[in-house]
Amino acid sequence: MITVHHLNNSRSQRVLWLLEEIGTDYTIEKYMRDAQTMRAPASLKAVHPLGKSPVITDGDITVAESGAIVEYLVDTYATQLKPDAGTPAHRAYVYWMHFSEGSAMPPMLIRLLVDQIGKAKMPFFAKPIAKSIVARLRAFVDPEIDNIFRYIEDVLGQSDWLAGDSFTAADIQMSFPLEAASARAGIDKTTYPNIHAWLDRIHSRPAYARALEKGGEYGIVGS
Numbered sequence: 630m631i632t633v634h635h636l637n638n639s640r641s642q643r644v645l646w647l648l649e650e651i652g653t654d655y656t657i658e659k660y661m662r663d664a665q666t667m668r669a670p671a672s673l674k675a676v677h678p679l680g681k682s683p684v685i686t687d688g689d690i691t692v693a694e695s696g697a698i699v700e701y702l703v704d705t706y707a708t709q710l711k712p713d714a715g716t717p718a719h720r721a722y723v724y725w726m727h728f729s730e731g732s733a734m735p736p737m738l739i740r741l742l743v744d745q746i747g748k749a750k751m752p753f754f755a756k757p758i759a760k761s762i763v764a765r766l767r768a769f770v771d772p773e774i775d776n777i778f779r780y781i782e783d784v785l786g787q788s789d790w791l792a793g794d795s796f797t798a799a800d801i802q803m804s805f806p807l808e809a810a811s812a813r814a815g816i817d818k819t820t821y822p823n824i825h826a827w828l829d830r831i832h833s834r835p836a837y838a839r840a841l842e843k844g845g846e847y848g849i850v851g852s
């Protein structure tokens with residue numbers, strides 16, 4: 630039996646979604662973020678030394694890192710969610726599977742941390758220093774974010790799904806950065822209509838809705 634070690638409001642939502650698309654049995658072990666620090670509870674380290682979510686167990690197999698989990702589940706239970714090897718769609722599939730955590734998420738994380746510095750309470754004399762750090766970091770990260778999401782916008786202008794005309798697990802793997810970007814990095818509907826049409830398409834999938842019901846709080850959707 631597959632168990633998903635699921636942290637609220639996190640990347641593990643996409644693993645639940647994938648499992649709902651596959652339609653296989655699984656159980657969910659829920660963990661809650663610390664309300665102040667947003668970190669995962671220490672109990673997750675009993676499942677995998679890094680204590681991050683998602684992590685799954687399947688019998689005596691443990692798999693961490695969402696891309697590796699998606700690949701494991703697709704290869705073991707749902708090869709129909711992956712294009713045939715040697716095709717352009719397969720090359721695009723592999724590209725987006727890596728792009729999600731390798732290229733899209735790092736600037737998103739920098740932006741999140743920069744925004745937190747900008748909002749943090751601090752003594753008045755520290756404020757100009759913080760302001761200058763925020764300005765420097767944003768001068769680097771905002772064009773990065775713009776560059777990445779402009780590119781995705783163009784790709785989604787050419788096909789409905791990221792790896793071509795069919796929905797694949799690469800769309801699931803890319804859902805987290807695209808939902809996060811639309812919620813908190815200014816990737817709005819007017820400037821990025823193709824990304825928002827894609828978001829509407831994924832949100833209308835019955836498996837997506839079932840996964841949301843099972844996973845509980847996932848604040849980045851629709852906010």
Ligand SMILES: N[C@@H](CCC(=O)N[C@@H](CS)C(=O)NCC(=O)O)C(=O)O
Binds near residue numbers: 640
């Ligand atoms: N690249 C990893 C990132 C894992 C990760 O940072 N997960 C976050 C949740 S979205 C987490 O566990 N945060 C809590 C913590 O670091 O304490 C993956 O895709 O699995």
